Amino acid sequence: MRFVIIGAGRVGLRTARVLRDEDHEVTMVERDEPTRRRARDQGFTVIDGDGSREDILEEAGVETADAVGALTGDLNVNFTACMIANHYGCRTVMRIDEAYREGIYRKYADQVDEIIYPERLGAIGAKNALLGGTIRAIADIAPHLQVVELTITDAAPVNGYTISELQLPADATLLAFGKRDQPLGVPTEDLSLEDGDRLVVLADFDVLSEVRQLLVGETATKAAANAGTGSSSAATELLEGETETDSEIDSDTGGVN
The missing domain is CATH 3.30.70.1450 (Regulator of K+ conductance, C-terminal domain)
Incomplete structure (x- = not known):
């Protein structure tokens, strides 16, 4: 299967490694240069750009992808990427990082195939x-x-x-x-x-x-x-107190990874 992963931070890169280990094809999208370089050093194809832009997702192969994982720390980027992927018939998985409130879940749950909350x-x-x-x-x-x-x-x-x-x-x-x-x-x-x-x-x-x-x-x-x-x-409650140091270690597309 073919997957497009938006965000090459901790969550995105680990997800990509698991998929590759199972012989799936993975293309990543990342706009932060050091993060992008780290993913490329591990052998991944990484597109330079904003995952919320349709032309960037097309460059990453969204038209033929089976699923798109929007796994950045930026909720707006993730949601926009999923809406574009929906247009191309992809399965969509969106990461959220905000406090695990029912209102946030309900706001997005009906518009994507799956919501994940890695911290939870x-x-x-x-x-x-x-x-x-x-x-x-x-x-x-x-x-x-x-x-x-x-x-x-x-x-x-x-x-x-x-x-x-x-x-x-x-x-x-x-x-x-x-x-x-x-x-x-x-x-x-x-x-x-x-x-x-x-x-x-x-x-x-x-x-x-x-x-x-x-x-x-x-x-x-x-x-x-x-x-x-x-x-x-x-x-x-423990995770809502995530330290600033942890947040700064792995970030991309303007968010925490």
Whole structure:
């Protein structure tokens, strides 16, 4: 497949390397000379210019690309690039860096194929590492929805239940199930829930604490503190305090990468 990546900073360059390692063809667009040189030194074709200009995207091959990733730190550049790519029938992925507010997500979500928030993804990984144990956040699907993997404990109220007896909150759905040390799969009703079994659940942030109490056996107070709610979660608050030094290390097209 052919991809055009706008922005050769940290996010763009790492994405390009992963795609190339999987034998995809990648062309990058970058207007900052040192950043452009760094990408070229790693063997990438890099177009010099502003990724929000149609002629630059055409030079990068948008007309024959399968997808465009607008991954700069400039929201306006990213959005404009995606709108141009839409015109050429490309799949569009847009990076946002602003605080993870539902209003920002809703403003752009319907106009691009995918929105990514790298800092939020990094926060999920950091949170998993810090918490350890029986709960692992997998992904944020929307500002109010998260996919989590939970491990049944002895303290879980549902320990000993079957899948058919499991009653999750209305805004939570069981996606996958795996017995201890077994691969995840589609759950069947007669499977029993035992210590060490894993469940993957899609849940609204409002019911995450209830899900944790039910499947892991956390107290109400601990579950509420650990679950967090959307943009007010501890992980997001930590990342909103990104230092100025970090911001200056990798930048392109007038934004942070």
